[in-house]
Amino acid sequence: MVLRVVQWATGSVGRAAIGAIVAHPELELVGCWVHSADKHGCDAGELAGLDPLGVRATSSVEEILALEADAVVYAPLVPSSREVAALLRSGKNVITPVGWYYPTDKETTKVEQACLDGGVSLHGTGIDPGGVTEVFPLLLSSMSSAVTFVRAEEFSDIRTYGAPDVVRSIMFFGSTPEQARTGPMLDLLSRGFTQSVRMVVDTLGIGGDVDIRPRHELAVATAPIDSPIGVIEPGQVAAQKFFWEAFVGDRLVVQIGVSWLMGEEHLEPAWTLGEEGERFEIEVRGNPDTFVTIRGWQPESVEAGLASNPGIVATAAHCVNAVPYVCAADPGVVTSVELPMVAGRAHPDLLGA
Template sequence: MRTRPYRVVQWATGNVGTRSLRCVIEHPRLQLVGLHVHSEAKAGRDAGELCGLAPVGVQATRSIEDILALKPDCVLYMQQGANFDDICRLLSAGINIVTTRTEFNHPASLDPVLRARVEDACVRGASSIHATGSSPGFITEALPLVLGSLQRRLDMLRISEFANLAPRNSPELLFQVMGFGQAPDPRRDAGRAHHLRQAFAPSLQLVAEALGLGFDSVEASGDVALARRDTRIAAGELKAGTVAAQRATVTGLYRGKPLMRFKATWYCGTDIDADWDLRGDGWHVEVDGDVPLDLAIRFPVTPEQWPRVSPGLTAHRAVNAVPYICAAAPGIRTTVDLPQVVSDLGP
């Protein structure tokens, strides 16, 4: 049994990274030894203060050289966008990585040149990298693999994700970035479908292959529903005839038939011009096979609690995976490669 804590660096402090940082500081088997940030305003500040805790004596840095010099066991890599130069430098130096980036969920889906570069860095550093999170991750990999263990035949796996955005007071995100309250735009719908295909198809493919199946092809689509009347939400007003709900669907086909489907539905109002399933925040998982299953997973939190709770959906599984990736063989390691991730909640 390991007697010393894993020495960990937190890389980036957005919503998820800040939660991860706090979890590392408070974890009984992890030791925060470094913090990498991108903002000049955060550089030099104490890591504890950046996540709402008392000072811990670890100062944030913008220098990868500082991180390499620490020789940590693992980096929790949670920045926007994957910098493969930095990732390969860390791996080549023998530093393991757990990331919430989606590029590494299914190694075969990576650009072959990039994959070879990362794998070579893992070999040179005897290190490994693992991608996880809530969605994709837990809901598209860990849970389906467990449910699949009950089957001897799988006809169809459907995963539906629901997010009621009406209580969220984020006008720029909802109206400008996501396009709620705007006129329908087919280009935006296509872009949303493309984004989900890039993020979720590799994760679903991993599960399909693990079950001895796979995909012949992948389809992706996006559509919207419009508000039937003016609607007031926390971020502002949705005018009648503008976008009030959005869906994006990714489907993997096997032998010409749908085998796995992920559908994300986000909405700011329920009075829409379409007959959609608009249930509360959470997931709905349906398994058609020789052991049919129907699971509803809800997030029973108030709108006021949501900003505090939601970052943990992605951050916690990554933090809990640190011991497993540190013990893994060198390479890009997936949910299929690692043992089941079990949380250490001890004192």
């Protein structure tokens, strides 16, 4: 049975998700919601840079709610519990990269009953958070006993992230250090990454009084730096690091971090991405230890990243590949530790007759 899927929003993740839905043999794109009135009526395939698909985008929420569909890949810039609850009550499973990875009871208040009312499920997934930061470390932990420490870390050149308004106005690159320190980014990121830390802590069974502490560091430009958001002048923020660390007493047990740099020149402190360049790293300390470096989810150049960022595509693919599993789950908020192993599907050329 083919599952009918709606794509909600057509930013970078949404456009990649449309391509992944089209390539998935168990899914069919039947609807597309867009924020911009300029996109209303456009073909969803053309919005995603594909051939026309015969699915017209709409800016009408009511039209999407009335549509017969099994699932929605919900990928706006900022999530709305109200929107998600409405989609769930309309009988559509929701898979999203913008929240609900491992929510507390308080964080599910507005959506849990909506799941039950609609007889469907809500699932948060993605890459960082949603994959590298909790799902993959936990998978690797199955190869060790007596785990004592887990680390998951991203090292990226933020110039390849094709969302200049987000980079400047939300991430506060190009701002003063004080503006970046008091801006919303740490709080916004903490909503997701804290859930990643708690998933690892709870699933491993780490007990005692666990204290999760956020940490934010930044570097400024020492000379003008050309970037997709314009020139970053000396003294303006040109690199940032965020960490979420779980302690039991004085003992560090889980560490999740991201390092985002506008290149590796003219920074104070003189940060670099290290000899290995852009990558994701996962470390599990136990018997035995495990250390994994993931490549391929960052582009080979700034220009390539602005054209198609592999990390964005991976985020969308993880959401889309989860659709059949979420649709088969019992109603409610379902996390990655409650689903079977989510797998991709073969290229259409390899599927046979």
